[in-house]
Amino acid sequence: MQLIDRWRDRMKLQIINLPYCFMPGYESFMAGDLAKLSRHMVFVNNDEVNLAEYLAERRVKKEVCASCPHACFCGGFYELQDVPEPPWLVCADDLVRRVDP
Numbered sequence: 001m002q003l004i005d006r007w008r009d010r011m012k013l014q015i016i017n018l019p020y021c022f023m024p025g026y027e028s029f030m031a032g033d034l035a036k037l038s039r040h041m042v043f044v045n046n047d048e049v050n051l052a053e054y055l056a057e058r059r060v061k062k063e064v065c066a067s068c069p070h071a072c073f074c075g076g077f078y079e080l081q082d083v084p085e086p087p088w089l090v091c092a093d094d095l096v097r098r099v100d101p
Contacts, residue, residue, distance in 0.1 A: 004029055017055070019077055020070040027070070 001023060004013050008029075015023060016031045023030065061076040068074065 001026055017075070017078075020074050021064065021068060 004026060007013065013029055014031045015026070015029050018030065020027055020030050055075060058078055059075040060079050061071065065071045065074070065076055
């Protein structure tokens with residue numbers, strides 16, 4: 001929020017995928033998951049993934065969300081403790097190849 005306060009008049013800033021309740025008063029800088037509804041991405045292993053579906057599977061609404069005016073378009077909170085690794089995740093070891101002298 002301090003960064004936004006300092007730079008808001010000189011650059012365009014957006015906060016993406018953070019629940020609106022984390023930054024009260026800065027809602028105009030927030031961008032939720034709604035724009036991702038039709039966005040598909042292709043990752044390094046050529047798997048196509050619907051970004052909105054992937055994110056929605058990892059978000060939950062909590063009791064505090066019931067009275068929130070942004071609840072209709074906010075995805076809620078990420079629950080990432082027991083999330084399986086995505087199929088497109090590349091291990092750093094897979095990117096290293098042996099070079100023979």
